[in-house]
Amino acid sequence: MKMFDFVIVGGGSAGCVLANRLSASGKWQVCLLEAGPADTNPFIHVPAGIVPVIRSKVLNWNFWTTPQKNCANRPMHWPRGRTLGGSSSINAMCYVRGHAQDYDHWASLGNEGWSYKDVLPYFRRMENFEAIDKVQDGSQYHGVDGPLNVAEPRYVNPLMYAFIEAGQQAGYPYREDFNGAEQEGVGLYHTMQKGGQRCSNARAYLDPVRSRPNLTIITHAHATRVVFDGKRAVGVRYMHNGRYTDVRARHEVILSAGAVSSPHLLLLSGVGPHKELSRHGIAQVQELPGVGENLQDHLDIHVTYREKTHHSVNFQPRALLRMAFSALKYIFRRRGELTSNFAQAGGFICSDAEQPIPDLQWHMVPFVNSNHGQTLRPLFKYRGFTLLTCFLRPESRGRVTLNSADPFSPPAIDANYLATERDLAVLAAGVREARRVLNQPALAPHRLAELEPGPAVQSDDEIRDYVRRRAETIYHPVGTCRMGRDTMAVVDPRLRVRGVTSLRVVDASVMPTLIGGNTNAPTTMIAERAAELILQDATIRHGITALRDSVYSAELAEK
Numbered sequence: 001m002k003m004f005d006f007v008i009v010g011g012g013s014a015g016c017v018l019a020n021r022l023s024a025s026g027k028w029q030v031c032l033l034e035a036g037p038a039d040t041n042p043f044i045h046v047p048a049g050i051v052p053v054i055r056s057k058v059l060n061w062n063f064w065t066t067p068q069k070n071c072a073n074r075p076m077h078w079p080r081g082r083t084l085g086g087s088s089s090i091n092a093m094c095y096v097r098g099h100a101q102d103y104d105h106w107a108s109l110g111n112e113g114w115s116y117k118d119v120l121p122y123f124r125r126m127e128n129f130e131a132i133d134k135v136q137d138g139s140q141y142h143g144v145d146g147p148l149n150v151a152e153p154r155y156v157n158p159l160m161y162a163f164i165e166a167g168q169q170a171g172y173p174y175r176e177d178f179n180g181a182e183q184e185g186v187g188l189y190h191t192m193q194k195g196g197q198r199c200s201n202a203r204a205y206l207d208p209v210r211s212r213p214n215l216t217i218i219t220h221a222h223a224t225r226v227v228f229d230g231k232r233a234v235g236v237r238y239m240h241n242g243r244y245t246d247v248r249a250r251h252e253v254i255l256s257a258g259a260v261s262s263p264h265l266l267l268l269s270g271v272g273p274h275k276e277l278s279r280h281g282i283a284q285v286q287e288l289p290g291v292g293e294n295l296q297d298h299l300d301i302h303v304t305y306r307e308k309t310h311h312s313v314n315f316q317p318r319a320l321l322r323m324a325f326s327a328l329k330y331i332f333r334r335r336g337e338l339t340s341n342f343a344q345a346g347g348f349i350c351s352d353a354e355q356p357i358p359d360l361q362w363h364m365v366p367f368v369n370s371n372h373g374q375t376l377r378p379l380f381k382y383r384g385f386t387l388l389t390c391f392l393r394p395e396s397r398g399r400v401t402l403n404s405a406d407p408f409s410p411p412a413i414d415a416n417y418l419a420t421e422r423d424l425a426v427l428a429a430g431v432r433e434a435r436r437v438l439n440q441p442a443l444a445p446h447r448l449a450e451l452e453p454g455p456a457v458q459s460d461d462e463i464r465d466y467v468r469r470r471a472e473t474i475y476h477p478v479g480t481c482r483m484g485r486d487t488m489a490v491v492d493p494r495l496r497v498r499g500v501t502s503l504r505v506v507d508a509s510v511m512p513t514l515i516g517g518n519t520n521a522p523t524t525m526i527a528e529r530a531a532e533l534i535l536q537d538a539t540i541r542h543g544i545t546a547l548r549d550s551v552y553s554a555e556l557a558e559k
């Protein structure tokens, strides 16, 4: 059986950061287990390749939620990355940290070390922000020495500029940097890209260090459970090439399998609510009632218009010809439309005047809504553009539970969307505001009829019904192994699983509450900080062991 100092489960956004940082000194042996393949598929790296990548059956776990009772009983498709880089290899690359107050809120819940003041240095450490001299107070908020490249767009669809102008006509300020002192306003997103290619966390953190002799990366390694000795995590069992294999961890096992799979793995390993474990005949290692609870996600509703001009992305002859030219531009110069992440512009706004900070986020995309790439038929039929609106801090809480004790059977995901009146009301307000912006003069040259919700949907009841029928995830599940100090917390503020030893969770699942923005940058920050905490603890433990050994040898020598 192979022995390492640290075994990391999941080579996604957080796992790649840990693999890099924990192996950096050369002192520790690190093993990274990833269920999916290496990230060699070229569509991962071409930003516009997001459409085939998100539809892939290989690079994507393609989870489904249970039928959502407040959303017309629809099960919803939940893509999650299944390759090195994890969801950062299939995401939309928008670089957003959330609002400073989100982190102060985490700290106010008893999570010391996670206030905005505490986490800002990690956000700065992780990035190489190319536009540092172009944004206000750039060096105060951004870094230039980190592995994650953050770039300005190399190509901007004209519909994006029209949207930004429309937002200003509607009264919102232009925001050049959503990650600076102020978030509210409309503007272009910075993207996690480098030289016109996706900069996934695998590209940023793993590629430069793959040859380190103390780092072992095993792909196609599906972890099935954590191995315990009593209450101490001592290794991981995984399936590889059709055979079960165990790896041992001298110091720690770290779960970075994401907000769906980390709680799933804890449950399969006997750490979770007693009732849930016994229902599936799993021997309990530690009763931990919060595992899988507290699931939060950003639910998204769209407003779509048909387009008069010819800037949108679609499958009609003129747009396909344009794409063919763009492909040549991309191949030879890494420029043009294929460098686009599509969701190029957006904004953060308040749903009403009472809100102290923005509670709605916009993503503008230059095509008709296609259920996030799942239904391509509308792209053959229409030219158009879509404004997606999500409520940033929903009150609804769902859960991840077991469907069965079979580790290869996906868990049951109940997002429990729209469980509160407020969640529905804020999204309905978002639809009205999206319509108001899309009807500003700046978009008049591009705008034809509204396709969805459509002119027939006007009253409050009609809009609410539309939200229930058509809202979808914007892919930001968090919170299922949340940090905290109360009985429902799964990890403590140092991200150690409560009640057992040598086991941590480090990924989006530890967030106590959703942040006001996209979740890749916050997850990367969490992993940066976690790496520091893990190394501090390991160094202390190592020092104590060395001291104990030297005292023991001195005693032996005396005898």
Ligand SMILES: Cc1cc2nc3c(=O)[nH]c(=O)nc-3n(C[C@H](O)[C@H](O)[C@H](O)COP(=O)(O)OP(=O)(O)OC[C@H]3O[C@@H](n4cnc5c(N)ncnc54)[C@H](O)[C@@H]3O)c2cc1C
Pocket (backbone or CB within 6 Å): 009, 010, 011, 012, 013, 014, 015, 033, 034, 035, 036, 054, 079, 080, 081, 082, 083, 084, 085, 086, 087, 088, 090, 091, 092, 093, 094, 095, 096, 221, 222, 223, 224, 256, 257, 258, 259, 261, 262, 265, 474, 475, 476, 477, 507, 508, 509, 518, 519, 520, 521, 523
């Ligand atoms: C389609 C999509 C678009 C998105 N767009 C954006 C965006 O524009 N901007 C943004 O900031 N965020 C975006 N996000 C969200 C962001 O990418 C995620 O929040 C972030 O990647 C989560 O990181 P993680 O480390 O928690 O999990 P992941 O990155 O999902 O990593 C989990 C890893 O664990 C592996 N794994 C799971 N189970 C096992 C197992 N049993 N054994 C071994 N390995 C396992 C998985 O294969 C995966 O590689 C998007 C996400 C998606 C899916």
